[in-house]
Amino acid sequence: MNSSRIPELAHILAVAALCAASGASAGVAENTPAAASRNPVLWDTVTPLGEKLESGDRSNWQAVPHDLLLLEKEPLKASSDPGYYGREYSFGGDAVVETPTLAAVVWSAKGCVSIYSKPESTGKEEPAQPGGWRKIVDVSPVIVGGGPVTISAKEVLRNAGDEIALQVAFSPPGSRRLTAVFSFDKAGIVEVRPAENLERVRLSGSLAYGIVPSFIGDDLIFGGPDSGTNNPVAVPCGSLFLGLLEGENTELVMTWPKGKQRMNLKFGPGQTENAIESVDFDTDRQSFYLAVLSAPGIWHKETLTPDFLEKDVTIQWKRPFPAEWKTLLPEEDLPTTFAFRPFKGQVWRGVAGSYQYPVWFSGEDACYHLGKKVQPKGESLIYCLDGQNTPLTVLTPADILQRTLGRQAAAGILDSAGRKLRTHHRRGGEGVRRACTCGCTEAIQAVFESGQETSQKDYIQGALDDMIFFVRCHVERINEYRRFADSVLKEVQEKRRSSPNLKPFLDSLEEIALQIPQACEVQKENMKTLEYADALSKRTIALASKQDPNNLKAYLELLKAWRDMGGAQDYVVAKCHTVARRLSQAAGYGCAALPDAVPLAEQIRAQCRQVLRNPDGYEIWADY
Numbered sequence: 001m002n003s004s005r006i007p008e009l010a011h012i013l014a015v016a017a018l019c020a021a022s023g024a025s026a027g028v029a030e031n032t033p034a035a036a037s038r039n040p041v042l043w044d045t046v047t048p049l050g051e052k053l054e055s056g057d058r059s060n061w062q063a064v065p066h067d068l069l070l071l072e073k074e075p076l077k078a079s080s081d082p083g084y085y086g087r088e089y090s091f092g093g094d095a096v097v098e099t100p101t102l103a104a105v106v107w108s109a110k111g112c113v114s115i116y117s118k119p120e121s122t123g124k125e126e127p128a129q130p131g132g133w134r135k136i137v138d139v140s141p142v143i144v145g146g147g148p149v150t151i152s153a154k155e156v157l158r159n160a161g162d163e164i165a166l167q168v169a170f171s172p173p174g175s176r177r178l179t180a181v182f183s184f185d186k187a188g189i190v191e192v193r194p195a196e197n198l199e200r201v202r203l204s205g206s207l208a209y210g211i212v213p214s215f216i217g218d219d220l221i222f223g224g225p226d227s228g229t230n231n232p233v234a235v236p237c238g239s240l241f242l243g244l245l246e247g248e249n250t251e252l253v254m255t256w257p258k259g260k261q262r263m264n265l266k267f268g269p270g271q272t273e274n275a276i277e278s279v280d281f282d283t284d285r286q287s288f289y290l291a292v293l294s295a296p297g298i299w300h301k302e303t304l305t306p307d308f309l310e311k312d313v314t315i316q317w318k319r320p321f322p323a324e325w326k327t328l329l330p331e332e333d334l335p336t337t338f339a340f341r342p343f344k345g346q347v348w349r350g351v352a353g354s355y356q357y358p359v360w361f362s363g364e365d366a367c368y369h370l371g372k373k374v375q376p377k378g379e380s381l382i383y384c385l386d387g388q389n390t391p392l393t394v395l396t397p398a399d400i401l402q403r404t405l406g407r408q409a410a411a412g413i414l415d416s417a418g419r420k421l422r423t424h425h426r427r428g429g430e431g432v433r434r435a436c437t438c439g440c441t442e443a444i445q446a447v448f449e450s451g452q453e454t455s456q457k458d459y460i461q462g463a464l465d466d467m468i469f470f471v472r473c474h475v476e477r478i479n480e481y482r483r484f485a486d487s488v489l490k491e492v493q494e495k496r497r498s499s500p501n502l503k504p505f506l507d508s509l510e511e512i513a514l515q516i517p518q519a520c521e522v523q524k525e526n527m528k529t530l531e532y533a534d535a536l537s538k539r540t541i542a543l544a545s546k547q548d549p550n551n552l553k554a555y556l557e558l559l560k561a562w563r564d565m566g567g568a569q570d571y572v573v574a575k576c577h578t579v580a581r582r583l584s585q586a587a588g589y590g591c592a593a594l595p596d597a598v599p600l601a602e603q604i605r606a607q608c609r610q611v612l613r614n615p616d617g618y619e620i621w622a623d624y
Contacts, residue, residue: 038100038186039161039162039186040097040098040099040161040162040163040164040184040185040186041063041097041098041099041164042063042064042095042096042097042156042159042164042166043058043061043062043063043064043095043096043097043098044061044062044063044064044089044091044092044093044094044095044096045057045058045060045061045092045093045094045095045096046060046061046062046092046093047060047092047093048093048094048108048109049093049094049105049107049109053105053116053130053131053133054130054131057129057130057131058129058130061096064089064156064159065159066159066160066161068087068088068089069084069085069087071087071089072084088155088156089156091154094106094107094108095154095166097164097166097182097184098118099184099185099186099187099188100118100186100188101117101118101187101188101292101294102115102116102117102118102136102188102190102292103115103116103118103130103133104116104182104184104190106151106154106166106168106182107138107151108150108151108152108154109150110138111140111148111149111150111151111170111171112138112139112140112149112151112204113138113139113140113168113182114135114137114138114139115135115136115137115138115139115190115290115292116130116133116134116135116136117133117134117136117250117292117294118132118133118134119132119133119134134250135205136205136245136250136252136292137203137204137205137252137279137290138202138203138204138205139182139192139201139202139203139290140170140201140202140204141170141172141178141180141198141200141201141202142200142201142202142280143172143175147172147173147174148173149170149171149172149173150170150171151168151169151170151171152169152170152171152177153167153168153169153177154166154167154168154169155167157181158183162185162186163183163184163185164183164184165181165182165183165184166181166182166183167179167180167181168180168181168182170198176197178195178197178198179194179195179197179198180192180193180194180195180198180201181193181195187291187395187403188291188292189289189290189291189400189403189404190289190290190291191287191288191289191404192287192288192289192290193287194283194285194286194287196285198283198285199282199283199285200280200281200282200283201280201281201283201288202278202279202280202281203252203254203278203279203281203290204277204278205243205245205252205276205277205278206245206246206275206276206277207223207243207244207245207246207252207275207276207279208223208244208245208246208275208276208301209221209222209223209224209243209244209276209299209301209381210222210223210235210241210242210243210244210265210276210279211241211242211243211244211383212235212236212237212238212240212241212588213238213240213242213385213397214238214584214605214609215385215413215414215415215419216415216418216419216609216612216613216624217337217580217581217584217608217609217612217624218328218335218336218337218581218584218585219328219337219385220235220236220585220588220589221328221335221381222235222265222276223244223274223275223276224274224378224379225274225379230592230593231266231267232264232265232266232267232280233264233265233266233267233592233593234262234263234264234591234592234593234594234595234597234598235263235264235265235592235598236587236588236591236598236601236602236605237256237261237262237263237598237602238413239255239256239257239258239401239405239409239413240253240254240255240397240401240413241253241254241255241263241279242254242383242385242397243276243279244299244381244383246275248297248298248299248300248301249294249295249296249297249298250292250293250294250298251292251293251294251298251299251383251397252290252291252292253290253291253292253293253397253400253401254279254281254288254289254290255288255289255400255401255404255405256283256286256287256288256289256405257286257287257405257409258409259284259286260282260284261281261282261283261284261286261288262281262282262595262598263279263280263281263282264279264280264595265278265279265280266278266279266280289400289404289405291395291400291404293395293396293397293400295320295321295394296320297317297318297319297320298320298383299381299382299383300317300366300381300382300383301379301380301381301382302315302317302368302379302380302381302382303378303379303380304368304370304376304377304378304379304380305376306376307376308368308370308376309370309371309375309376310369310370310371311369312344312367312368312369313367313368313369313370314362314365314366314367315365315366315367315368317366317382318364318365318366319340319361319364319366321390321391321394322387322388322389322390322391323384323386323387323388323389323390323394323396324339324384324385324386324387324388324623325339325340325361325366325382325383325384326338326339326340326382326383326384326385327340327359327380327381327382327383328380328381329358329359329370329374329380330374330375330377330378331352331373331374332351332352332373334578334581334582334585335585336374336581337624338357338358338359338374339359339623340359340360340361340366340382341357341359341360341361342360342361343360344356344357344360344367344369345357345360347621349574349618349619349620350570350571350572350573350574350575350618350619351571351574351575351578352373352574353373355371355372355373355374356369356371357369358370358371358374366382368380384396384397385397385398386398386414387399398410398414401413401414402414415613417614418613418614419613419622419623419624420614420622420623421614421615421616421617421621421622422473422477422614422615422616423435423473424436424469424470424473424474424616424617425466425469425470426465426466426469426470427462427466432462432466433463433466435466435469435470436467436470436566436570436618437467437470437471437562437563437565437566437567438563438566440463440464440466440467440470440562441467441559441562441563443463444460444463444464444540444555444559445555445556445559447459447460448543448551448552448555449552451547453543453544453547453551453555454544454545454546454547456544457541457544457545460540460541460544461541464537464540464541467533467537467562468533468534468537470566471530471533471565471566471569472530473616474566474569474570474573474616474618475527475530475569477573477576477616477619478520478527478569478572478573478576480611481516481573481576481577481579481580481611482516482517482520484516484580484607484608484610484611485513485514485516485517485579486517487607488509488513488583488604488607489510489513489514491600491603491604492506492509492510492513493510495600499596499597501596502594502596502597502600505590505591505594505597508586508590509583509586509587509590509604512579512582512583512586513579513583515575515579516575516576516579516580519572519575519576519579520572520576523568523569523571523572526564526565526567526568527565527568527569527572528565528568532565533565536558536561536562536565539558540555540558543555543558570618573616573618573619574618574619576619577612577615577616577619577620580608580611580612581608581612583604583608584604584605584608584609584612587600587601587604587605587608588601588605612624
């Protein structure tokens, strides 16, 4: 065979293989179950869709082939002729993108891209019909002055097994076209990349709740019976927004890279109460991403009644899969994040003291125990952001964040390092004893009670050094909170001079921030000083220098001094933590009716997040 013919023959065989794989020897690929594969599929509805999708709509749809040369009368011949290259696809109707988990309709007459979730596969050969899809949101540009918008053009940028990308042109009345690229991958994640002139996008749907996750601190939750007081609601932006759809089986996850984005929620009537009917998003001319997560009971609302008080209550909801499920409950009137633990038990914190931890799992059942310190008030919203022993087939919002923004950018938001408790153990790796004034004085007391203080002098010295280290850590942490409060107060005062219209908002932040120096001042005498702690240490070790029957009595007096000092420090460090969390929430919710206050709210919340990183164990539990 002539070797010069080999490349041509190879090309012909490759095209023939493509024809066979596409299921179309001449013309458009057939509408078969094979076409609805695990890869994204691009459909042409052939004729424009009506006002809504009907169950039988897809019977006439045609799949747009990956290689447009397959549309030629002689595909093999066309593939070898450069004159055929560069062909564009022209839709006869509307464009529909279908992935295993969702579908998107580029609805020309409605001027929006509608995102639907699809039911799980039933195992039948026939693909699910559009009548069984559930509308999640409509994506469209926000037009000043309103008016009908149509989609005047749609261009296929990529139609491959791994991704489908369409450039969509929106045409508002009397204005130039606004364009955006919509990209879809196998996992069902949608990227919306706005063009230079598309600054604001609206997501229209019906969300029962909207959540701005914090990961460190407490999430902001918008929705519920009291929603709609301010309309629209200005929301501080992070890089993640979670929308909970009515029915408790579906969530909308929205992510975006760091920038100057802005978000507003508009409330309207829902099925049971006020719902978020639209999300207006200022894109900062950057991409944002959408994903739909579905599972029976993927979130749950539990109304807390007096029947929950002072007893174990098992609710009807069961977790659909293992994850880090959590809820916010009022601890002494401050919404506080509680992760569901794998067992029941007691907790202790400096301000709240000791109480029964309020939520845990017994198998798959969710259990509550509420009391005077965590009272049964309002609603308990259960949801997850992070995985924990979660199956590989299940995605969480944190997974979506990593897949859309990349692991490095997501790591700064999830901040696993910042959710770890700071140590107050001088010899933490050795696990010598409880590293606190109570634990150390208790260990020393046992030595004096046994009369072995002189022979165990080195042991006592080690315990004293542990205790001094603990006290120094507490003092350093309190000083960190004081510097934080000073910084916040300075910013508030500067903002008050430049923005007198924000005075009520600024006054509320100032009032909260002042509670940190006030708490320190009130407890100043009780907290003592590091010099006082050093003096106590010297007096304690001096008792171990000689055997004396009065040593125990003298030590018990020192023990009380140690514990009085430590208890005051425990209280203040926990109080500062509570104030910082309250300030973060006040900034996030307080700007709802004040769009001009959002930048400052975001700045204050960023400072709160920073100071709340790596809390002391006396402030809160780990992974908060």
